[in-house]
Amino acid sequence: xxxxxxxxxxxxxxxxxxxxxxxxxxxxxxxxxxxxxxxxxxxxxxxxxxxxxxxxxxxxxxxxxxxxxxxxxxxxxxxxxxxxxxxxxxxxxxxxxxxxxxxxxxxxxxxxxxxxxxxxxxxxxxxxxxxxxxxxxxxxxxxxxxxxxxxxxxxxxxxxxxxxxxxxxxxxxxxxxxxxxxxxxxxxxxxxxxxxxxxxxxxxxxxxxxxxxxxxxxxxxxxxxxxxxxxxxxxxxxxxxxxxxxxxxxxxxxxxxxxxxxxxxxxxxxxxxxxxxxxxxxxxxxxxxxxxxxxxxxxxxxxxxxxxxxxxxxxxxxxxxxxxxxxxxxxxxx
Numbered sequence: 001x002x003x004x005x006x007x008x009x010x011x012x013x014x015x016x017x018x019x020x021x022x023x024x025x026x027x028x029x030x031x032x033x034x035x036x037x038x039x040x041x042x043x044x045x046x047x048x049x050x051x052x053x054x055x056x057x058x059x060x061x062x063x064x065x066x067x068x069x070x071x072x073x074x075x076x077x078x079x080x081x082x083x084x085x086x087x088x089x090x091x092x093x094x095x096x097x098x099x100x101x102x103x104x105x106x107x108x109x110x111x112x113x114x115x116x117x118x119x120x121x122x123x124x125x126x127x128x129x130x131x132x133x134x135x136x137x138x139x140x141x142x143x144x145x146x147x148x149x150x151x152x153x154x155x156x157x158x159x160x161x162x163x164x165x166x167x168x169x170x171x172x173x174x175x176x177x178x179x180x181x182x183x184x185x186x187x188x189x190x191x192x193x194x195x196x197x198x199x200x201x202x203x204x205x206x207x208x209x210x211x212x213x214x215x216x217x218x219x220x221x222x223x224x225x226x227x228x229x230x231x232x233x234x235x236x237x238x239x240x241x242x243x244x245x246x247x248x249x250x251x252x253x254x255x256x257x258x259x260x261x262x263x264x265x266x267x268x269x270x271x272x273x274x275x276x277x278x279x280x281x282x283x284x285x286x287x288x289x290x291x292x293x294x295x296x297x298x299x300x301x302x303x304x305x306x307x308x309x310x311x312x313x314x315x316x317x318x319x320x321x322x323x324x325x326x327x328x329x330x331x332x333x334x
Contacts, residue, residue, distance in 0.1 A: 004205050005031035005054075005092075005173050010067035012046075012053045018277045023049045025229040025279075027067075031173065036199060036206040038216030038237065040252065041226035044273055047209045048097065050226070051175045055094055056084055071173060089120045093171035097178040099158035102165070103150040109161050110146030113168050120169050135164045138201065139194060156187035160194065167202065174199075177209045192219055213256055217241060225249045228273050228284040231303075235310030245304075245312040245320055247289045283315070290325035291316060 012024035024046045031037055039047045052058050054069050056076060069076045071091045076084060096102035104112055113135065114128035123131075133143035139160040150158055159179060166174060176195060180188035192215055199206045208219055216223055217237055224234040225248065233246040244250045254267035271288040274280055280287070286296040295315050304317040316323055 003030045004033045004035075004072055005207075006068070006070040007050075007054070008068040008070075010050065010053060010069065011065045012049055012058065013063055013065040014059075015061045016277065018275075021277045022065075022279070023062075023229055023276060024053060025276075027226075027229075027231055029224055029231065029234060031205045031207065033172075033205055034199075034203055035222065036208065036220040038220035038223045039207060039209045039226060040211065040213055040216050040223060042211060042252075042269075042273065045226040046229040047211075047226055048177050051094060051177050051207065051209055054175065055088060055092055057094070086120075089116055089166075089169040090171060092173040092175065093166040093169065094175040094177060095159075095163050095166045095179050097181050099155065099162045100150060102162045103158065105150050108147050108149055109153075109165075113146070113165055116165065116168050132164070132168065135167055136161075138167070138198065139164045140190075155183055156190060159183060159187070159191055163191075163194065163198070167198065170202065171204070173205045173207070175207045175209070178211070179208075180210070180212070180215065188215070195219060213241065213252055225252065228279060229276055230284065230313060232285065232313040233311070235306070240310060245306050245310065245317040246285075246314045247291050247320070248285050249312075251288075291320060291323045293323070 008028050010024055010027040011022060014021045014023055027050055029037065039050065041047055053064050054076065056064065064077050067077065071087060074087060074091065076087055079087065103109065110129060110132050113132035114125060117123055117128040117131055118125060132146055136143050136146060141157060141160050141164065153161060179195065180191050183191065195206065195208065196219055198204065208216055210216055220237050222235065223237045223240050224231050225246065226232065227248050233240060233244065233249045240249065241253055244253060251267065251269040255269065257266060269288055274284055282299055283296045283301050286292045289296065301313050301315045303311050303313050305311050306317055314320065
């Protein structure tokens with residue numbers, strides 16, 4: 001096995017009218033060969049920005065301002081444009097959130113797949129098209145549809161085509177950025193099951209980015225919970241979600257409806273995320289935290305080792321159960 005992806009103290013800044021916004025602040029994690037990691041958190045927490053930073057696909061006003069991203073020993077942050085082009089698609093690839101905008105609407109999908117393979121592996125066009133047909137079959141699409149345009153595909157089919165595009169060069173690491181967005185529940189289930197199958201068939205290391213904890217729980221071996229640009233909790237998925245040692249993780253889990261429990265009320269996380277142009281100097285979750293103590297607004301919490309496999313960015317990670325939460329409001333389920 002061994003570490004295939006190592007992200008160390010990653011920082012991403014955006015220039016805005018209000019000043020510099022640090023969307024990702026000191027994120028560190030690793031990924032073993034063949035392992036799957038889920039990045040979860042509410043919208044705006046930095047999940048997708050982290051993924052784009054790994055491949056250096058940030059918008060013009062964004063930049064990686066610090067840290068390392070090493071894939072199989074290659075530092076993509078320090079890589080030249082030529083070196084980066086060699087790594088994209090072959091070392092690391094991404095399934096974008098919006099399948100329609102990820103595909104060129106005026107090119108046949110087969111040509112888009114073949115172009116990527118010809119560009120990155122310099123194979124003959126006929127060989128590239130044969131490979132595209134193989135990948136189409138792997139993702140559950142008929143090779144006869146290769147010469148169709150994106151608008152001729154349904155939403156679920158477009159998502160499968162985007163997955164085929166990401167896999168065409170057999171990458172080592174696959175990033176899936178909210179791959180079930182805008183799909184109905186049946187198509188969502190199919191896409192998640194396909195990701196699991198492709199991970200096994202291709203020997204992929206997978207990072208699934210989602211705000212849907214249930215999707216990550218079914219798909220990933222490990223989970224990293226993000227809040228306000230930082231990882232606040234990380235560990236094996238089941239143990240981390242069922243035995244959360246950070247109040248934010250507990251809030252996310254409590255806000256999910258259950259098929260097996262009373263759903264007369266759903267817990268909510270009060271308030272909203274901080275302004276990352278001027279983030280709190282201490283704990284970023286403290287203003288919303290039902291367990292907050294004076295130290296939480298005075299000192300930034302360290303990342304605490306809960307055990308050999310879990311860590312939490314909370315002053316009270318080891319004795320959270322001993323604190324009494326303050327009264328919280330609840331949203332009544334309709």
